[in-house]
Amino acid sequence: MSAGPRSRAAGPGELLIADDIEEHAALAAELLARSIVEAVAARGVARVALSGGSTPQDAYRRLASMRLPWESVEWFWVDERAALPDHPRSNYGAARRDLSLDRAPPANVFRMEADDPDLEAAAARYERLLRRSFGVARAAAFDAVTLGVGDDGHTASLFPGLGLTSIDDRLVIAVPPQPAKGLEARMSLTAPVIHEARLVVVLVRGAGKKAIIEAARSPGAEEEIPSRLIQRCSGRVVWLVDRAAV
Numbered sequence: 521m522s523a524g525p526r527s528r529a530a531g532p533g534e535l536l537i538a539d540d541i542e543e544h545a546a547l548a549a550e551l552l553a554r555s556i557v558e559a560v561a562a563r564g565v566a567r568v569a570l571s572g573g574s575t576p577q578d579a580y581r582r583l584a585s586m587r588l589p590w591e592s593v594e595w596f597w598v599d600e601r602a603a604l605p606d607h608p609r610s611n612y613g614a615a616r617r618d619l620s621l622d623r624a625p626p627a628n629v630f631r632m633e634a635d636d637p638d639l640e641a642a643a644a645r646y647e648r649l650l651r652r653s654f655g656v657a658r659a660a661a662f663d664a665v666t667l668g669v670g671d672d673g674h675t676a677s678l679f680p681g682l683g684l685t686s687i688d689d690r691l692v693i694a695v696p697p698q699p700a701k702g703l704e705a706r707m708s709l710t711a712p713v714i715h716e717a718r719l720v721v722v723l724v725r726g727a728g729k730k731a732i733i734e735a736a737r738s739p740g741a742e743e744e745i746p747s748r749l750i751q752r753c754s755g756r757v758v759w760l761v762d763r764a765a766v
């Protein structure tokens with residue numbers, strides 16, 4: 521597998537079907553590892569943005585066991601919940617554990633501070649951090665981004681019905697809490713950042729996600745099913761699913 525060409529026609533992206541959880545994790549880790557190795561060879565650094573949720577955990581553990589240029593990888597987050605770093609709801613905490621990020625140089629790990637009571641200010645800080653990391657005159661083009669899809673069709677923390685998928689004047693946003701769904705406030709990368717990634721790996725498993733994956737890969741309103749925004753990515757998109765999910 522290769523990270524593929526930079527520009528391709530928008531569309532649903534590749535569909536890769538794993539036989540079981542183990543193969544799902546192995547294929548995800550392999551895709552991420554290759555994009556890291558290629559980025560470090562080409563540019564001296566690999567910038568990866570991680571989603572949370574339960575599905576990527578096995579893939580992250582698998583990736584953690586691989587021989588990689590760890591010193592040259594910079595870790596960012598796609599989204600974060602308003603939780604302290606050591607709280608079980610923290611995406612940072614989960615990825616830090618699953619990817620064994622304790623061994624990464626601390627200067628290469630960029631947590632979203634979504635536990636800051638001033639979430640707008642924290643989102644603006646993360647945006648400045650991205651602009652500095654990528655260079656103000658360059659797009660925030662991650663080498664690899666992992667995404668998941670929620671039962672309601674959200675991806676990253678771009679939930680339906682909040683008008684978030686059309687935001688195109690910011691790289692990072694504060695997402696209000698949704699008490700009716702039992703969800704805390706969040707911080708999230710915006711659609712334009714996701715669209716710039718060289719590789720997007722969408723990790724989904726289980727029969728419960730079958731209908732929503734089909735909707736996400738079909739034309740229709742993004743505001744209704746935000747994961748449809750993945751169709752507008754300019755880089756390589758791999759939907760990595762298991763047999764139950766298709």
Ligand code: 6PG
Nearest residue numbers: 571572573574575668669670676
């Ligand atoms: C989060 C995520 C979110 C996730 C989906 C799918 O912080 O919750 O980044 O977008 O990817 O909700 O989650 P599962 O993998 O648990 O189904």
